[in-house]
Amino acid sequence: MRHLLLALSAAFVLACAGGIFDSGLDSGDLGGGAxxxxxxxxxxxxxxYTVGWRWDEQVGGSVSDTVSFTVPxxxxxxxxxxxxxxxxxxWSLVRNGSTWVDLYDDPDWGGPPFKPSLxxxxxxxxxxxxxxxxxxxxxxxxxxxxxxxxxxxxxxxSRQTEAGSRMDLNVYIVGDTVLYEDELEAALNVMxxxxxxxxxxxxxxxxxxxxxxSAFVSPGGEDMQQMMQASAGTGDPRAVDLFFITDFTESxxxxxxxxxxxxxxxxxxxxxxVVLAVDSHLDGSGQAVxxxxxxxxxxxxxxxxxGLFHLTESxxxxxxxxxxxxxxxxxHDDNGDGIVDADECIGLGGDNFMFWVPGNVRQEAVxxxxxxxxxxxxxxx
Amino acid sequence: xxxxxxxxxxxxxxxPAGVEQPTPKLExxxxxxxxxGSSLRMLLKAWHSDDVPGREVFDAHEDAIVQLxxxxxxxxxxxxxxxAMLSLSLYPESAEAKALLVGVAEGDEHAxxxxxxxxxxxxxxxxxxxxxxxxxxKADADPRVQAAAAALLE
Numbered sequence: 001m002r003h004l005l006l007a008l009s010a011a012f013v014l015a016c017a018g019g020i021f022d023s024g025l026d027s028g029d030l031g032g033g034a035x036x037x038x039x040x041x042x043x044x045x046x047x048x049y050t051v052g053w054r055w056d057e058q059v060g061g062s063v064s065d066t067v068s069f070t071v072p073x074x075x076x077x078x079x080x081x082x083x084x085x086x087x088x089x090x091w092s093l094v095r096n097g098s099t100w101v102d103l104y105d106d107p108d109w110g111g112p113p114f115k116p117s118l119x120x121x122x123x124x125x126x127x128x129x130x131x132x133x134x135x136x137x138x139x140x141x142x143x144x145x146x147x148x149x150x151x152x153x154x155x156x157x158s159r160q161t162e163a164g165s166r167m168d169l170n171v172y173i174v175g176d177t178v179l180y181e182d183e184l185e186a187a188l189n190v191m192x193x194x195x196x197x198x199x200x201x202x203x204x205x206x207x208x209x210x211x212x213x214s215a216f217v218s219p220g221g222e223d224m225q226q227m228m229q230a231s232a233g234t235g236d237p238r239a240v241d242l243f244f245i246t247d248f249t250e251s252x253x254x255x256x257x258x259x260x261x262x263x264x265x266x267x268x269x270x271x272x273x274v275v276l277a278v279d280s281h282l283d284g285s286g287q288a289v290x291x292x293x294x295x296x297x298x299x300x301x302x303x304x305x306x307g308l309f310h311l312t313e314s315x316x317x318x319x320x321x322x323x324x325x326x327x328x329x330x331x332h333d334d335n336g337d338g339i340v341d342a343d344e345c346i347g348l349g350g351d352n353f354m355f356w357v358p359g360n361v362r363q364e365a366v367x368x369x370x371x372x373x374x375x376x377x378x379x380x381x
Numbered sequence: 382x383x384x385x386x387x388x389x390x391x392x393x394x395x396x397p398a399g400v401e402q403p404t405p406k407l408e409x410x411x412x413x414x415x416x417x418g419s420s421l422r423m424l425l426k427a428w429h430s431d432d433v434p435g436r437e438v439f440d441a442h443e444d445a446i447v448q449l450x451x452x453x454x455x456x457x458x459x460x461x462x463x464x465a466m467l468s469l470s471l472y473p474e475s476a477e478a479k480a481l482l483v484g485v486a487e488g489d490e491h492a493x494x495x496x497x498x499x500x501x502x503x504x505x506x507x508x509x510x511x512x513x514x515x516x517x518x519k520a521d522a523d524p525r526v527q528a529a530a531a532a533l534l535e
Contacts, residue, residue, distance in 0.1 A: 254429075280493075282493075283458060284462050286491030293458070338438050339438055
């Protein structure tokens with residue numbers, strides 16, 4: 001994945017240098033352009049649109065039509081996912097009031113407040129920090145791919161009311177994975193307590209499904225994407241999908257979100273959910289599930305799925321785009337090992353549930369803006 | 382605290398999982414305390430495997446290889462034991478580390494640990510005994526062990 005990202009970045013750095021995109025935006029099948037005239041109103045329920053793509057020789061990749069929507073007054077949050085089936089895509093333009101992603105004119109493409117989310121389904125959620133709240137007016141989106149695409153499906157939906165306090169879950173038990181109901185309930189209670197005590201949403205309805213397929217998937221592999229695609233048409237698409245597998249085929253992975261953010265408000269894309277490895281949460285003898293750890297992993301990965309980043313990355317040189325979360329820079333590396341761990345960052349985010357590593361204190365802190373991102377998420381109702 | 386909804390079946394979905402879940406099969410175990418005094422243990426608990434540090438970071442800690450071997454052998458959490466074994470691959474000069482990993486890979490511990498031990502043996506992947514071990518592990522019934530053996534033979 002990282003190699004692909006580098007390749008994609010390199011391709012578009014060349015494109016920027018050539019000024020290919022200086023002439024402005026294309027209008028897509030949905031109508032509208034820079035002025036957003038005639039663009040459809042942003043739907044509330046996630047709705048699928050077929051978007052045209054074209055190959056660009058100079059770029060060495062495909063570029064989607066620019067699609068436009070009119071964001072109505074009162075829009076609380078929105079989510080958009082470009083689903084290209086088996087092709088990897090990434091957003092090249094996200095513009096609403098301000099320009100949040102601009103591959104062509106912004107040399108920092110990939111920097112805050114959004115980072116590139118490459119995958120068979122690439123997503124964006126507004127808001128993901130203090131300043132990315134949806135603005136009434138025009139929303140414009142465009143995506144890119146290294147593959148030769150003719151079309152892809154855009155899923156887009158929104159939340160139009162501040163009323164709402166619960167996040168529903170679709171829980172998929174995959175193949176012959178064993179997770180007992182009392183273990184699941186105990187783990188979800190840990191997540192529930194963390195979110196509610198952090199002024200985030202409560203867990204609402206939990207729909208429990210048994211999903212055919214292998215209990216072992218490769219991390220980020222086609223089989224993992226296909227597993228999520230197999231859930232299409234089952235649960236409430238506004239619910240957050242959790243896939244419990246026995247394990248990944250690679251070692252040492254607790255769980256993973258499908259992106260930052262992953263696809264939300266839509267199920268059945270290759271990025272629609274969080275995958276949790278039950279066996280990675282066993283005790284050292286492999287006999288009992290540590291439900292506290294499992295609950296904390298779910299809370300952390302759902303945070304990613306809904307758009308939250310790590311407050312501080314391991315070397316103390318990369319931070320989330322949220323202003324009210326503390327940062328822990330390298331001068332707090334008290335033991336000189338080159339990284340800032342949670343205990344070195346007490347008071348600087350080490351006790352926050354989105355810190356990069358757990359510590360000797362329970363990570364229950366949720367900042368005010370983090371709780372806003374969760375509370376006003378388009379999945380909350 | 383939340384509602385459990387047993388959903389209807391869909392095209393790729395069988396009967397609701399909740400109905401058929403058996404009762405827990407195990408008696409509660411005595412809690413296993415984390416290894417005391419390990420400065421590396423916390424680093425092995427990173428939320429994401431990509432964030433588990435490398436040797437340069439480990440070696441800034443006293444007796445890193447000893448800590449990793451103790452964590453691999455005795456820690457109370459599967460993820461810590463597993464990542465400690467993976468990290469031992471960074472110390473190919475240690476015969477003790479190799480012996481520990483071979484012992485786990487050949488033993489009857491949880492398949493997840495045997496797979497991690499095989500991956501940890503990547504630091505010795507050209508050794509004839511390790512190649513032979515990987516060849517035999519290819520036939521293991523567990524897909525994690527199979528995948529680890531295949532990776533070791535690449």
